[in-house]
Amino acid sequence: MKTIRTIKELKKELSRCRESIGFVPTMGFLHKGHISLVEKSVNENNITVCSIFVNPIQFGKNEDLGRYPKDIERDSIMLEKAGCDIVFIPDTSEIYNEQKVFLNIKNLSDSLCGKKRPGHFEGVLTVVCKLFNIVRPHKAYFGEKDYQQYIVIKKMVEDLNFDIDIRIGEIIREEDGLAMSSRNVYLNDEERKRSILLYNIIQFVRKSSFIGQKTEELENLLNEYLIKNMDNSIIRMDYAEIRNDIDLERKKTISENSRIFLAFFVGNTRLIDNGRIIL
Ligand code: AMP
Numbered sequence: 001m002k003t004i005r006t007i008k009e010l011k012k013e014l015s016r017c018r019e020s021i022g023f024v025p026t027m028g029f030l031h032k033g034h035i036s037l038v039e040k041s042v043n044e045n046n047i048t049v050c051s052i053f054v055n056p057i058q059f060g061k062n063e064d065l066g067r068y069p070k071d072i073e074r075d076s077i078m079l080e081k082a083g084c085d086i087v088f089i090p091d092t093s094e095i096y097n098e099q100k101v102f103l104n105i106k107n108l109s110d111s112l113c114g115k116k117r118p119g120h121f122e123g124v125l126t127v128v129c130k131l132f133n134i135v136r137p138h139k140a141y142f143g144e145k146d147y148q149q150y151i152v153i154k155k156m157v158e159d160l161n162f163d164i165d166i167r168i169g170e171i172i173r174e175e176d177g178l179a180m181s182s183r184n185v186y187l188n189d190e191e192r193k194r195s196i197l198l199y200n201i202i203q204f205v206r207k208s209s210f211i212g213q214k215t216e217e218l219e220n221l222l223n224e225y226l227i228k229n230m231d232n233s234i235i236r237m238d239y240a241e242i243r244n245d246i247d248l249e250r251k252k253t254i255s256e257n258s259r260i261f262l263a264f265f266v267g268n269t270r271l272i273d274n275g276r277i278i279l
Helices: 007-015 032-044 072-082 112-116 120-135 144-159 182-186 189-194 197-207 215-229
Strands: 002-004 021-026 047-052 086-088 139-143 165-169 235-244 258-266 269-276
Touching (some): 002 007, 007 047, 007 086, 021 120, 032 047, 032 139, 032 165, 047 120, 112 144, 112 258, 120 144, 139 144, 144 165, 144 258, 144 269, 197 215, 197 235, 197 258, 197 269, 215 235
Parallel strands (some): 021 047, 021 139, 047 086, 139 165
Antiparallel strands (some): 235 258, 258 269
């Protein structure tokens, strides 16, 4: 596996490659969720490129940019083992030079994480667009874990006519159900125990729902569940919403496309998760 830090070097390396390129953008501190995307890419392409770049412009002022976890050495070992061919680790100055152009998307980023983290998807779209132009992949891999991000990127690719196949990888979870995340490392023992609430909510909603049911009825059950099961001293809800997973709108009735979207603060750590309601 080659480690490349500049755009020039990466382009030179890839210009020799006439084969299919798969691309997995990440912010590093990798776990099995990231690796599952890399393995998918390795299976489906001749060359796999993974980027590690903590994108400053997708973080809000009071978010965790300054303390985002990092372990390039461990990441490299995991990537090499997964069959990754190139890891691209640019400095911030390699990606941004007085950037004046930013991408935006209507409606799809007005809700859920878009609403709670103003400017977040603008930052994500801008960096992904730049990385797509740098890497020029045939296929790019994103996790279902960040489902709204997947939808927003798919729409960008469609609207801006990128010739890239956007692939989704299922959520990889810890044994108790907590979705793997680089941010889980922030949790202390007590918070780690409480963080299982997100997965429990998804399971509860699945148990309580059926196709054709009124969304409002399920939301009422969800609220009751939250009142009963939330320990407010450690866990704070950011949002818990049932939406359609094609346009992220709230529909009147539950269908196969209904999905529950969750964001909770556990201590100071913001965790997100989501899942289809009807399996
Ligand atoms: P990040 O490094 O957090 O920006 O994530 C990079 C990619 O990995 C994104 O497409 C995420 O959706 C994906 N990802 C993160 N966590 C998981 C997980 N638990 N299972 C599957 N994919 C994940």
